[in-house]
Amino acid sequence: MALVAASPAAAQIAQPGSAPGKGPDSPKPAATPTPSASDTEQAQPDPNKPIIPESDFDAALPPLSDDINAPLEAMPVEAAAPAAQATTIPPITGDALPAAAAENPELTAPLTPIGSFDTQPLQSATDVKDKDLPQIRYDTTLVGLEDLGLDSQFNSLSALKDGGGKAANATQVQARAKEDEALAVRLMKSLGYYDGTAISTIEAEPGDGGRIKATVSATPGPLYTLSSITVKADPVVPANLVTHNLPLRVGDPIEAARIQGAEANVALVLPQQGYPFVKVGDRDILLDDVSARATGAYTLPVDTGPRSTFGQLVTTGDPVFGVEHLNVFPRFDQGDLYDARLTDDVREALVATGLFSSVSVEPQRTGRPGPDGTEQVDLLVRQVKGPARTLAGQGGYSTGQGIKLEGSWTHRNLFPPEGALIGTIVAGTNEQGLSGTFRRSNAGRRDRTFTALASANHSNFDAFNAFTGTLSARWSYDSTPIWQKKFTYYYGGELVGTNETVYDFAAGERRRRNYGIVAVPGQIEFDRSDSLLNPTKGYRLKLNVSPEASVSGGVHPYVRTMIEGTYYYRLSPSLVFAGRARAGSIQGIARDDLAPSRRYYGGGGGSVRGYGYQRLGPFDPNGDPVGGRSLNEFALEARYRFGDFGIVPFVDAGNSYESSIPKGSDLRFGAGIGGRFYTNFGPLRVDIATPLNKRPGDSRVALYIGIGQAF
Known part of the structure; x- marks a missing residue:
């Protein structure tokens, strides 16, 4: 008691404080007698009196040094033992630190890899999905848009319609109906009904087992029309250029599509009339919903730029x-x-x-x-x-010609500008060959082409077997896919050396003969059709003339001519009638002095279908065609198209003749049907035909596969 009284502050420091224990494991306090009322009054402390006087508290504090960099003094530790002896912790000097306490091995163990954890969330009863749970079925009814012609647009965009009449719950049906309310308002505004409103209702259908009915009711309100049209633009030439090409009039409905189309027309036409930098600004429409009539004042700023x-x-x-x-x-x-x-x-x-x-x-x-x-x-x-080289290939098959495959390699700018080198190889059952071509496109003039060709070919047909070498040059002015010209032409020259089999009627056998041929071919064409590969209307007229001379046992000059006309008539968007007539003549030479490869033959996919290739005309005693000096052909097709496919029934007629003038008699007819598959580069064609006045040796059926229409 003397120690406590002498130094109360030191006694409190020496005796650590303690807080009352809480919880189930806290020690139970010892039982104490219940104090009497007089004892309670004596033990009650004065709330205004400090627990420790301030003088005693300040005296117990250790002295502080004015040097903030001085080392910390040793802290005395007084144990709460009866002897109350103090121990001093020695200060830490130098860089040495006391040994760390032993670590818990569980803390130093590596963490478990994340991938080994089971990340599958716990499933609760609310997560269970039952595919057999019943769905709400509903019907959609639209009221008020039919008279405006908006019902089809509404049905194609409707959220209710898109749901297919099924929903998970009534809330989902209500949400879709709200979307359709906004849709109906937008559609009405697009036609000028700017005061239009729409409301949806959801109600149960009586007597139908929980099926509900969603009704969207629209009220258009008044139709707004244009009260004035103002164009803010600088003067133009002619003065009415902008207003004339803005097809809007006072009193027109304020229809969004029509107004946007009129503004687009201004942006399109003015650059075609000398104003390349025109800019159409943002329109302003001031609606008047106070007057008796619902109107709007339209204003459009246009920056025309310089003419x-x-x-x-x-x-x-x-x-x-x-x-x-x-x-x-x-x-x-x-x-x-x-x-x-x-x-x-x-x-x-x-x-x-x-x-x-x-x-x-x-x-x-x-x-x-x-x-x-x-x-x-x-x-x-x-x-x-871009890349200048191209590899290309094409193939075809027809009865008589067999299989023909052609591949080519092209460098379109090997000799700038636009000087192309083309290598071509032909492989087939009846034709084989190699060729090299130099082509100068846009040669001094747009769409004018110069072509030089060197080729070696072998042809083996019933009419002849020929080994042919050709050198040719040609100038041409051609139609292109982006500009189909009314008038085209070509002219040039050819040197041909050929070794061919020919039937010698005097000797009664086939012999091989050599021919040298000089030709100056030319062609003019007048084209009024609407397409190069798939015409549906119009006509074409074409004339070929080729003065030639054949050298074989003498010089034999002659002229080859061919005239052709085609006509196309569209009976309906799906049906087109097409007709063709062609006639050819060779003047100035006997047939037997003419190289077989330069004669006229009929039959085949580009001639009279149903007959074999080159098998129309005179025959030798062995039944092989020998060709003629004249030709006539006629064809009629009905081209019916549905989508990307088509069916084409056809009738062809024609023949070739020994005479130099074609005859109108002894025509051979073929008929058949074809299929078409229309692509972006032209129709793929498959034709099956049969001869109608069949001769001995003619096949019953002929098949033709190619690209493009027959004519």
Whole structure:
């Protein structure tokens, strides 16, 4: 007691404090007698009196040094033993640290790999899915849009319709109905009913085992019409260019599709009329729902840009073509009024060369004055080089010609610009050959082509067996897939050396003869059809003339001619009637002085179907065709198409004759039916035909497979 009284602060430090234990394992307090009331009053402390006087507390604190960098002093530790002796922890000096306590081996053990944990979540009763649980069935009814002609659009976009009349619960049906409310409002606004409203109701269908009915009711309200049309644009030439090409009138319904189409027409037509930089701004429609009539004031800002004429071609990117060759492609002259269609035409022609991976043609402002107060615009050609080499192949089969396979390798720009080298190999049951071709496309003029050919071929048909070498050159002006021309032509020259079997009627046997042939072939064609590979209307007229001379035991000059006309008539979108007539004549030489490969033959897939290849005309005593000096052919087809497929019944007629003028008698007829599969590059054709006035030796059925229509 004396120690406590002498130093209360030290006694509290020496005797550690303790908090009352809590919990099931805390020690139970010893039983104490219940204090009396007088004892309680004496033991009650004064709440205003401090537990430890401040002077005693301050005296018990250790002295503090003013040096903040001084080492910490040793902390005395006083045990709560009866002797109350203190021990001092020695200070740590140097870099040595006391040994760490032993680690718990469970803490140093490696963690279990994450992949070994079972990540499958626990399944609760609410997660169980029963595929046999019943679904809610519902019917959808639309009211109010039928008279506006919007019911089909609504049905194609409806969330209720898309659900197929099934839903997991009524809440899902209600959510779909809310979506269809908004859909109905959007559709009405698209036609000018801007006050239109829609509401949906969900109700049980009486007497139908839980089936419900979803009804979407639409109320269009008044139709808004245009009260005024204002175009904000700079003056143009002609003055009504913008308003004339904005097909809107006061009183028209404010129909979204019609207004958008009218604005698109302005953006399309003005660049075709000299304004390449036109920009159509954002429209403003001020609705008036206060007046007696529901109207809207329409305002459209249009930035026309300068009126422009064509300037020069400039280029950037890969130098596939220089400016000199690029100037071959435009179909306009410098100073012509700008037309976006002619700009697109240049780009399409460049694409058709096949030498670009990408190419663009864009108008560029120059500030240079043009004629009639216009501004000249240059066309910037951005070139990105593409692969110049191509491997190609094609094949076919027909009765008489057998199988024919052809493969080619092409380098389209080996001799720039557009100087192509083409190697071709032909393998077939009746034909084999090799050829090399040099072709200069767009030679000094767009779509004009120069071609030089060297070839060696072997042909083995019933009519002749020939080994032929050819050198030829030709200039041509051709139609292309992007520009089908009304008038085309070609002309050139040929040198042909051939060794062929020919039946010698004087000797009564086949012999081989050598022929040297010089020819100057030419062709002109007038084309008014609507397609190169699959015409459906129009007509074509073609004339071939080839002055030639044959050298074999003498010089024999002659002229080969062929005239052909085709006509196409579309009876309906699915049915087209097509007809063809062709006649040929060779003047100035006897048939037996003419090389068999230069004679006319009938029969085959491009002639009279049903008869074998080259098997129409005169025969030798062995039953082999010998050909003639004249030919006539006729054909009629009914081309019925459904989707990507078609059926074509046909009738053909014709023959070849020994005389130089074709006859109208002794025609041979063939009939059959064909199938067509239409692709993006033309129809695939399979024809089966039979001869109607069959001769001894003719097959009953002939088969033809190829690409493109027969004519």
